[in-house]
Amino acid sequence: SDVRAAAGDVPVAPVAMPRVRKATEASVSCVIPALNEARSLRILLPMLIVLLHDAFACLEIIVVDDGSSDDTPEFMSEFCRRDARVRYLQLSRNFGKEAALSAGLELAMGQVVVTMDADLQHPPALIARMVAHWEQGIDMVYAVREARDDERLLKRIGTRLFYFLMKGTGKVRIQPDACDFRLLDRKVVQALCQLPERTRFMKGLYAWVGFRTQAVYYQPDERRFGASSFSLFRLIGHGLQGLTAFTTWPLRVAMFGGMLLAGLALLYGLYVVFEYLMIGNPVRGYSTLIVAQSFLAGIILISVGMVGEYVAHIYEEVKRRPLFIVSRQMGQGLVQGSPRV
Numbered sequence: 001s002d003v004r005a006a007a008g009d010v011p012v013a014p015v016a017m018p019r020v021r022k023a024t025e026a027s028v029s030c031v032i033p034a035l036n037e038a039r040s041l042r043i044l045l046p047m048l049i050v051l052l053h054d055a056f057a058c059l060e061i062i063v064v065d066d067g068s069s070d071d072t073p074e075f076m077s078e079f080c081r082r083d084a085r086v087r088y089l090q091l092s093r094n095f096g097k098e099a100a101l102s103a104g105l106e107l108a109m110g111q112v113v114v115t116m117d118a119d120l121q122h123p124p125a126l127i128a129r130m131v132a133h134w135e136q137g138i139d140m141v142y143a144v145r146e147a148r149d150d151e152r153l154l155k156r157i158g159t160r161l162f163y164f165l166m167k168g169t170g171k172v173r174i175q176p177d178a179c180d181f182r183l184l185d186r187k188v189v190q191a192l193c194q195l196p197e198r199t200r201f202m203k204g205l206y207a208w209v210g211f212r213t214q215a216v217y218y219q220p221d222e223r224r225f226g227a228s229s230f231s232l233f234r235l236i237g238h239g240l241q242g243l244t245a246f247t248t249w250p251l252r253v254a255m256f257g258g259m260l261l262a263g264l265a266l267l268y269g270l271y272v273v274f275e276y277l278m279i280g281n282p283v284r285g286y287s288t289l290i291v292a293q294s295f296l297a298g299i300i301l302i303s304v305g306m307v308g309e310y311v312a313h314i315y316e317e318v319k320r321r322p323l324f325i326v327s328r329q330m331g332q333g334l335v336q337g338s339p340r341v
C-alpha cells in the first residue's frame with residue numbers, strides 16, 4: 001500500500017504524443033540563483049537575452065536573489081523596468097543556493113528551464129548544445145566539468161570521497177561532477193516541484209526523478225568577480241546533508257562495525273583468560289586497556305554522531321517550514337518577441 005500511496009501522490013507525466021520538439025516554437029525560462037553577483041549579472045543578462053531570444057519563441061530570465069547585500073536589488077529592479085523578459089525574485093534572506101534554485105523552478109513557466117550560476121562560470125554558449133539534445137527528446141541535459149585541475153587538492157579529494165560514499169545506495173545514481181548548469185524539460189521541473197522534502201539536495205533530487213538524461217562536457221570559466229561562497233567547511237556540511245538525505249548505509253556500517261568489534265573483543269577476552277589459566281601469565285595491559293577504551297569511545301561517538309545527523313535531518317523535515325520566503329517579485333513571466341522599452 002506504501003507504493004500505491006506514493007504513486008497516488010505523484011502525478012504521472014502524461015504520455016506525450018511523439019511531437020517534434022523545436023526550440024523556435026517553445027518557451028524557455030532561465031533560472032539564476034544569485035548571491036552578491038550584481039557585477040556578473042550586468043555582463044551575463046544581456047548575453048543570455050540575445051542567445052535565448054534567437055533560440056526560442058518566448059523567454060523569461062528569473063534571477064533569484066538569495067539575500068544579496070550588494071547592489072543586486074537596485075540593479076535588478078532597474079533591469080526589470082527596462083526589459084520585460086527579466087524577472088526578479090528577492091528572497092527575504094540567504095536561504096542557500098538549493099532553496100534559491102527551488103524558488104526559481106517553482107516560478108518558471110517555460111516548456112524548457114535552464115538553470116545556471118550567475119558568476120559567469122557557466123558558459124552560456126553551452127545552452128545551444130543542450131537545446132540540441134532536448135530537441136532530440138532528452139528530458140534533462142546536465143553539464144559536467146571536464147577537469148578539476150583548477151581546484152585545490154583537498155577539495156578534489158573531498159569530492160572524490162563524497163561521490164564514492166554516495167555510491168553506497170545503488171538505487172539512485174548521482175552523476176559525479178555534474179553541476180547545476182542544466183536544461184530541464186517541463187516534465188522534470190514538475191516532478192522536482194512535487195518533491196516535498198525541505199532539505200533540497202538538488203544533485204540527488206535530479207537523479208531521483210529519473211527521465212532521459214544526457215551529459216555535455218565543458219570547462220568552467222574562471223570566477224571573474226568575488227569569491228565562491230562554498231568554503232571547504234560548508235561543502236563538508238553540504239556533503240553530509242546529501243549523504244543523509246540519500247543513503248542509509250552509514251547506519252548499517254555502525255551496526256556491523258559494532259558487531260565485528262564486539263566479536264573481536266570476546267575472542268581477545270577468551271584468549272586472556274586462557275593465557276592466565278593455562279600459561280600462568282599475569283594479566284597485563286594497562287596500555288592495551290587505554291588504547292582499547294579510547295578506540296571504542298571514538299567509535300561509539302562517531303556512531304552516535306552519525307545517528308545524530310539523521311535525527312537532525314528528520315527534525316528539519318518535520319518542522320515543515322517553507323523552503324524560502326519571498327520578499328519582492330518583479331516582472332510577469334514569459335514574453336514573446338522584442339522587449340518593451
Ligand code: UDP
Nearest residue numbers: 033034035066096097117118119228229230
Ligand atoms: N549562490 C546562492 N546562494 C548561496 C550561495 C551561492 O544563490 O548561498 C549562488 C551564487 O551567486 C552563484 C551560484 O549560487 O550564482 C554558485 O555559487 P558559487 O560560485 O559560490 O559556487 P561554486 O561555483 O564555487 O560551486
Ligand code: MG
Nearest residue numbers: 117119121228
Ligand atoms: Mg561559481
